[in-house]
Amino acid sequence: DSGVTQTPKHLITATGQRVTLRCSPRSGDLSVYWYQQSLDQGLQFLIQYYNGEERAKGNILERFSAQQFPDLHSELNLSSLELGDSALYFCASSVGSRGVSDTQYFGPGTRLTVL
Amino acid sequence: AQKVTQAQTEISVVEKEDVTLDCVYETRDTTYYLFWYKQPPSGELVFLIRRNSFDEQNEISGRYSWNFQKSTSSFNFTITASQVVDSAVYFCALFSTGGGNKLTFGTGTQLKVEL
Numbered sequence: 311d312s313g314v315t316q317t318p319k320h321l322i323t324a325t326g327q328r329v330t331l332r333c334s335p336r337s338g339d340l341s342v343y344w345y346q347q348s349l350d351q352g353l354q355f356l357i358q359y360y361n362g363e364e365r366a367k368g369n370i371l372e373r374f375s376a377q378q379f380p381d382l383h384s385e386l387n388l389s390s391l392e393l394g395d396s397a398l399y400f401c402a403s404s405v406g407s408r409g410v411s412d413t414q415y416f417g418p419g420t421r422l423t424v425l
Numbered sequence: 426a427q428k429v430t431q432a433q434t435e436i437s438v439v440e441k442e443d444v445t446l447d448c449v450y451e452t453r454d455t456t457y458y459l460f461w462y463k464q465p466p467s468g469e470l471v472f473l474i475r476r477n478s479f480d481e482q483n484e485i486s487g488r489y490s491w492n493f494q495k496s497t498s499s500f501n502f503t504i505t506a507s508q509v510v511d512s513a514v515y516f517c518a519l520f521s522t523g524g525g526n527k528l529t530f531g532t533g534t535q536l537k538v539e540l
Contacts, residue, residue, distance in 0.1 A: 312472070343527075358527070398468065413460070413475050414472075419470075421468075
C-alpha cells in the first residue's frame with residue numbers, strides 16, 4: 311500500500327458526461343500528479359500540482375482540468391467524455407516540487423469506462 | 426526531448442530462471458533520475474527503485490538487481506530465480522528537468538513466469 315488513495319475504483323459513464331476523480335496524497339506529500347494509462351498511449355503524464363499550485367503540464371486535453379485543495383487532496387475533472395477517454399487514471403504523490411525529482415508513489419488508479 | 430525504450434514487449438520464462446528486462450533512455454540533461462515500477466495484474470503501480478545520474482553503482486535487493494550504464498544509456502533490471510509472483514508489467518521511467526519536470530515512461534515489458 312503506497313499510502314495514496316483514489317476514489318472511485320471504477321467509474322462507468324456515457325459519452326458527453328462529466329466525472330470527477332479524487333486523490334488523497336500520502337501524508338506529508340505536497341505534490342500530486344495525474345497520469346492516464348491507455349492501451350494505445352501507454353502511461354502519459356497529465357498534470358502536476360504542488361501545494362495548491364499548478365507546476366507542470368503534460369498531454370492534458372482542454373476538456374480535462376484539475377485542482378489541488380488546501381487539504382492537499384486533488385480532483386481531476388473530465389468533461390464532454392468520449393469513448394477514447396476510457397482508461398486507467400492514476401494519481402501519484404511526492405514530497406517535493408518542480409526541479410526536485412522525488413520518488414512518485416502511485417495510487418491504485420480509477421478505471422474509467424465511457425460507453 | 427526525453428525518451429525511454431523498452432524493446433521487449435513480452436517475456437516468458439519458467440520459474441527459477443533468471444530474466445533481464447532492458448531499458449534504454451535518451452536525455453540531453455546531465456542530471457536525471459531513472460526509475461523502475463511494477464504493475465501486477467491487480468493494476469496498481471509499485472515503485473521498485475530510483476537511481477540518479479551520478480550514481481552508477483549497481484544495486485541489489487534480494488532477487489532484484491539493477492545495472493546502470495551511462496556509457497550505453499541503459500538501466501537494466503534482472504530478476505534472479507524468478508517466481509510466479511513476479512508476473513507483471515514492468516515500466517522503466519526517466520525524470521529530468523529538461524524533460525518538462527515529468528516522468529516519461531517506457532511502454533513496459535510484460536513478464537510471464539510459468540511453473
